[in-house]
Every structure is written in C-alpha cells, then in structure tokens.
Amino acid sequence: MSLVRTSVPSAASVTDISTAEATIPRGVDRADPGQAPAVDEPVWLLHVRYARAAEPEILTELVEEYQAYALSLARRLHRQGEPLDDLRQVALESLVASLQRFDPSRGIPFVAYATPTIIGAIKRHYRDQGWAMRVPRAAHDLAAPAREAADRLTGVLGRQPTAAEVAADLRVSEDQLLLAQSATRARAMVSLDAPRPGLDGERAFEIGELDASFALAEGRVALDAALQHLGHRDRTVLGLYFFENETQVQIAERFGVSQMQVSRWISSSLARLRSHMTADAEVSESLKQSAAG
Numbered sequence: 001m002s003l004v005r006t007s008v009p010s011a012a013s014v015t016d017i018s019t020a021e022a023t024i025p026r027g028v029d030r031a032d033p034g035q036a037p038a039v040d041e042p043v044w045l046l047h048v049r050y051a052r053a054a055e056p057e058i059l060t061e062l063v064e065e066y067q068a069y070a071l072s073l074a075r076r077l078h079r080q081g082e083p084l085d086d087l088r089q090v091a092l093e094s095l096v097a098s099l100q101r102f103d104p105s106r107g108i109p110f111v112a113y114a115t116p117t118i119i120g121a122i123k124r125h126y127r128d129q130g131w132a133m134r135v136p137r138a139a140h141d142l143a144a145p146a147r148e149a150a151d152r153l154t155g156v157l158g159r160q161p162t163a164a165e166v167a168a169d170l171r172v173s174e175d176q177l178l179l180a181q182s183a184t185r186a187r188a189m190v191s192l193d194a195p196r197p198g199l200d201g202e203r204a205f206e207i208g209e210l211d212a213s214f215a216l217a218e219g220r221v222a223l224d225a226a227l228q229h230l231g232h233r234d235r236t237v238l239g240l241y242f243f244e245n246e247t248q249v250q251i252a253e254r255f256g257v258s259q260m261q262v263s264r265w266i267s268s269s270l271a272r273l274r275s276h277m278t279a280d281a282e283v284s285e286s287l288k289q290s291a292a293g
Contacts (some may be wrong), residue, residue: 070095094121142180226276236268
C-alpha cells in the first residue's frame with residue numbers, strides 16, 4: 001500500500017516515503033508488508049520527516065495530532081486538590097520531548113512509546129510538586145504503596161484492613177506505615193479562612209484565643225502605681241510573700257521580728273494598696289465620663 005496521498009505534505013521526499021513504507025508498524029508481524037498499517041500513514045510519514053530534518057513546523061503538526069491523547073492521560077491521572085492545568089502542562093511538555101526523541105526506524109507505534117513517558121512525567125510531578133509541604137522521602141515513597149495495599153486488602157478481607165495488616169503486607173513497621181499515612185495529608189492545605197463544611201460562614205480554624213491577661217492589664221498598671229506609695233520594707237515583704245513564696249515565719253526570721261508582726265505588715269500594706277488603687281480607679285472613671293460628655 002502506497003503512502004503517497006493527497007494529505008501527505010509536498011515536502012516529503014522519495015527517501016522519506018520509502019523509509020516510512022519500510023518502518024510503519026503493521027500489527028503483529030511488522031515485517032509482513034501484506035498486513036495493513038497499525039497507525040495512520042500520513043502521520044507516520046510526518047514522524048519519518050521529523051526524524052530526518054527536525055523541522056519546527058513538522059513538530060507543531062505532530063503535537064496537534066497527539067495533543068488530545070496527552071491531555072486525556074492528564075485527565076485520567078488527575079487527583080482531587082491538584083490543579084488540572086498543571087497536569088496538562090506536564091503532559092504536553094512530555095509529549096513534545098517524546099516526539100523529539102522518537103525513532104520511527106524501530107517500527108514501534110508512537111503512542112506505545114510515548115504513553116509510559118507521559119505517565120511517568122505526571123507521576124514525577126505528583127512526587128516532586130504535588131505536596132504542599134516537604135515530607136521525609138521514606139514516607140513519601142511509601143504513601144502510594146500503602147494506599148494500594150489498603151485497597152487490595154479491603155477487597156480480600158471484605159473490610160477495612162488494620163494498620164498492622166497493611167504494614168505486614170508491605171513488610172514495614174507499623175510506625176513507618178503510620179508516618180506515611182500522615183504524610184498523605186500534606187498533599188494539600190486548607191485555608192485558614194475556609195468555611196467549615198456544613199456551617200454557613202463559620203471558619204474551619206480559629207487561630208489564637210482571648211487572652212485573659214488583657215482584663216488584668218489595667219489592674220497591673222494601677223498596682224504598680226500604688227506600690228510606689230509603700231516603703232522599701234513593705235514592698236520587700238510583699239515580694240517575698242507573694243512572689244518568692246516565703247512563709248511569714250521565714251520573713252520574720254529575715255527581719256528579726258515575730259510572725260505576728262509580719263502578718264500585721266502584710267495586712268496594712270494590702271489595705272493601703274487597695275485604698276490607692278480604688279482612688280486611682282475613681283479618678284480614671286471620672287476622666288472617662290468627662291471626656292465622653
């Protein structure tokens with residue numbers, strides 16, 4: 001069967017046509033010229049011409065011919081959470097690389113040659129780029145086999161396998177398996193502003209919480225001011241008692257007085273602090289009301 005058709009580009013030489021007729025795949029017995037070609041003849045001639053001349057225009061025609069097939073592989077291998085456009089780009093780049101390396105003299109259909117290459121490129125993309133954060137290589141490499149083993153054991157056992165059963169099937173420790181399973185959650189991140197499923201408008205995550213210390217801030221400022229009205233001894237006694245956790249007996253030994261005397265110092269100091277803090281609070285509230293008025 002001749003390869004000379006109206007669709008064959010005029011730039012095809014006699015040598016190209018002869019080479020195409022000799023190398024075109026013909027089913028089971030590629031050497032039998034009586035068998036019908038297993039691929040499209042004009043497209044095969046394009047492969048032969050590109051292998052000889054590497055012309056960009058021919059490469060463009062070949063890309064247009066196989067583009068739909070490459071994109072179908074990207075759709076087939078697409079996983080939730082991974083942008084499909086990224087996979088399409090990977091598939092098309094791999095298609096171009098396969099076309100540039102393809103040797104039609106081997107008599108192998110291009111699709112049979114390119115499919116493993118494109119699929120391999122997509123899988124490498126998932127391996128290297130499909131994770132939102134880096135995980136240990138051992139956990140990374142075990143994640144896919146662990147998922148496949150769990151699916152297979154589910155069919156065999158008729159139930160979800162335990163972690164120990166999956167680990168035994170893979171001949172790894174249970175800790176290694178659990179690390180790999182936790183690593184799969186690093187494939188995609190959830191936005192902190194994303195709404196919680198089923199709850200209208202409520203965010204899935206709340207970062208931070210109300211700090212109870214804010215309510216005490218004004219009191220601490222007032223206490224610091226009130227302490228300035230106490231003498232050095234009284235401030236020291238309060239510090240030892242409330243912050244150094246010394247007992248009244250221990251403080252009494254420091255000052256050479258009785259425990260009862262220390263108790264009177266503490267009670268007197270606290271009463272004066274309350275008095276100063278109450279007065280300051282009243283002044284502050286009065287100033288706020290005046291400003292508001």
